[in-house]
Amino acid sequence: MTKAEESRKAAENLLKKIDELIDRPVRFMEVCGTHTVSIFRSGIRQLLPEKVELVSGPGCPVCVTPNDYMDMAIAYAKQKDIIIATFGDMLKVPGTSSSLNAMKTAGADIRIVYSPLDALQIARDNPAKKIVFLGVGFETTAPLSAATIQAAGNENINNFFVLAAHKWTNTALEALLNDKDIKVDGFLLPGHVCVITGEEPFAFVAEKYKKPAVVAGFDALDILQAVYMLAKQVKNKEAKIENAYKRVVKAEGNIIAKQAIEAVFDKSTPSWRGLGEIPLSGMQINDKYSKYDVLKQIAVEKEVSKENPACCCGDVLKGLKKPIDCPLFKKICTPDKPAGACMVSVEGTCHAWYKYGQGRYHYGR
Amino acid sequence: MCLAVPAKIVEKKDMMATVDVEGVQRQISLMLLPEADEGDFILMHAGFAIQMIDEEEAKFTAQLLKEVAENDES
Ligand code: SF4
Numbered sequence A: 001m002t003k004a005e006e007s008r009k010a011a012e013n014l015l016k017k018i019d020e021l022i023d024r025p026v027r028f029m030e031v032c033g034t035h036t037v038s039i040f041r042s043g044i045r046q047l048l049p050e051k052v053e054l055v056s057g058p059g060c061p062v063c064v065t066p067n068d069y070m071d072m073a074i075a076y077a078k079q080k081d082i083i084i085a086t087f088g089d090m091l092k093v094p095g096t097s098s099s100l101n102a103m104k105t106a107g108a109d110i111r112i113v114y115s116p117l118d119a120l121q122i123a124r125d126n127p128a129k130k131i132v133f134l135g136v137g138f139e140t141t142a143p144l145s146a147a148t149i150q151a152a153g154n155e156n157i158n159n160f161f162v163l164a165a166h167k168w169t170n171t172a173l174e175a176l177l178n179d180k181d182i183k184v185d186g187f188l189l190p191g192h193v194c195v196i197t198g199e200e201p202f203a204f205v206a207e208k209y210k211k212p213a214v215v216a217g218f219d220a221l222d223i224l225q226a227v228y229m230l231a232k233q234v235k236n237k238e239a240k241i242e243n244a245y246k247r248v249v250k251a252e253g254n255i256i257a258k259q260a261i262e263a264v265f266d267k268s269t270p271s272w273r274g275l276g277e278i279p280l281s282g283m284q285i286n287d288k289y290s291k292y293d294v295l296k297q298i299a300v301e302k303e304v305s306k307e308n309p310a311c312c313c314g315d316v317l318k319g320l321k322k323p324i325d326c327p328l329f330k331k332i333c334t335p336d337k338p339a340g341a342c343m344v345s346v347e348g349t350c351h352a353w354y355k356y357g358q359g360r361y362h363y364g365r
Numbered sequence B: 001m002c003l004a005v006p007a008k009i010v011e012k013k014d015m016m017a018t019v020d021v022e023g024v025q026r027q028i029s030l031m032l033l034p035e036a037d038e039g040d041f042i043l044m045h046a047g048f049a050i051q052m053i054d055e056e057e058a059k060f061t062a063q064l065l066k067e068v069a070e071n072d073e074s
Helices: A003-021 A033-042 A067-077 A100-105 A116-125 A142-155 A169-177 A191-197 A200-207 A220-235 A255-264 A287-292 A313-317 A349-356 B055-073
Strands: A026-030 A052-056 A082-086 A110-112 A130-137 A160-167 A186-190 A213-216 A241-243 A265-268 A282-285 B005-013 B016-021 B024-029 B041-045 B048-052
Touching: A003 A220, A026 A033, A026 A220, A033 A052, A033 A186, A033 A191, A033 A220, A033 A349, A052 A220, A067 A082, A067 A100, A067 A130, A067 A160, A082 A116, A100 A110, A116 A130, A116 A142, A116 A160, A130 A142, A142 A160, A142 A255, A142 A287, A142 B048, A160 A169, A160 A287, A169 A200, A186 A191, A186 A200, A186 A220, A191 A200, A191 A213, A191 A255, A191 B041, A191 B048, A200 A213, A200 A241, A213 A220, A255 A265, A255 A287, A282 A287, A313 A349, B016 B041, B024 B048
Parallel strands: A026 A052, A026 A186, A082 A110, A082 A130, A130 A160, A186 A213, A213 A241
Antiparallel strands: A160 A282, A265 A282, B005 B016, B005 B041, B016 B024, B041 B048
16 A cells, blocks of 8 residues: 555544544534644545534634734834844734734835744844844744743843743633633644643643543644544543644653743733633743843834724634634635734634635534 | 644754755754754754654554554454
C-alpha cells in the first residue's frame, strides 16, 4: 500500500469505529483555529457519521481580539515616530472605523513579521523610531513574546514595546463550560497550546465538569484519532484527559516556556470578542518589565470603540450560530472585505465556511 | 495562529539554530528549547523551537492506527 492508501484505510477504520461506539447524537468542540482549518479542509465534518457533530469554539486568537484592541493599535500606528510590527493576519481585522491595512495604505509604517524576534531586530535597526509589536495569541505564542521582551531587557533595548493581548485558553474554556446555553459532550484540546502548558491546566474539564477531552494533533488522521478516543470515553461513560499528540505534547509541557510567561506576565481580565470579560484570562506585562509595556510608556488618544452590531461573530465563537445565520455572511462580509474578525483570519469559522463550504454543521437544531 | 511545524536542526550556534523545513533553511531561536541539538527534530513556531519531536511516540501513533485496522479484520 502507498502511504496515501494507508492513511485512507486508517481513516476509514477510525470512522467505522467511531460509528460503532456512538449511539446517540453527540457534539464535540475543537478549541483551536488550526484544528478548525484542518477539519474544514479535510472535510472531516462530512465524513463523520451524522450523529457526531464538530463545532468550533473560541480558538482563533485574531477572532477573539475585540475592536478595542484594534483601535488601540490603530491609534499607535497614527504616531509618526512609531513602527507597528505584527503578524500578517492582524492587518485586515476591522476596528471601530478603520483597520491597520487602511492605515498602511494611508502611509503608516506597519511591518509584517514572522516572529517577535524580527520586531526586535527592527528596533535595533531603527534606533530613532519606537517599535510596537502586537502581542496577540494564546499560550503557544505568549512565551515567544515573553522571551523577546527578556532579550530586549538583556540587551537594554529602549525603543521596543509590546501591545500585549495574550490569552489563556483554559480560562476561556471554563467560562464556556459555565455557560448554560452551550451544550458540548467533549473537547478536542488545542495541541500546540498543550505543547507549552502540558495537560494539567485542562484537568478541570474532566474533574470538575465531567467532560472527556483529548489533546489532538493537526493532521486529518490525528483529529480522527482524537475523535475516536472521545467516542470511546463517551461509550464507557468516562471523563478524563487523554493525549493523542504525544509526539510533541509532554505531560508537563515546556517548562522553560512556562517560566518565561511567568517571568514577564501577570494575569489580567481582558475582553474577548463575543465572550465578554473573562476574569484572569489574559496576560499583561508585569511591573518588572513595564518598560516594554506600550500602554504604560506611550499615551495615545483612541476613538471610542464599538462592536459592529450586525456581526454575529460572538455567537459563532461560542458555537451557538453558524456563519450562514449571519445576515452579512457572503453578502457584505467576505474574506476580501471582512466585516468581522471571524471572516478575517484564515482560522476563523466564517472564513473557513466561506472557503470550504458548510460541510454538515447543524449546531442547536 | 498557533500553527507550528516540524523541522530538523542542521546547525546550532549558541541559542540560535539553522533548521531545515522541507528543503528551506531558516534561523530560529533555541531560547525556549536550549537542550535541542544538531540532528534533532523539533517543533517550531514563529521563529522559536518550542518542543522536541519524539520519534518513538510517532511510532506509537502508527501502532495504534494499525491496531484499529487489525481489530477491524478480526
Ligand atoms: S459573516 Fe462576517 S459579519 Fe457575519 S458573523 Fe461572520 S465575521 Fe461577523
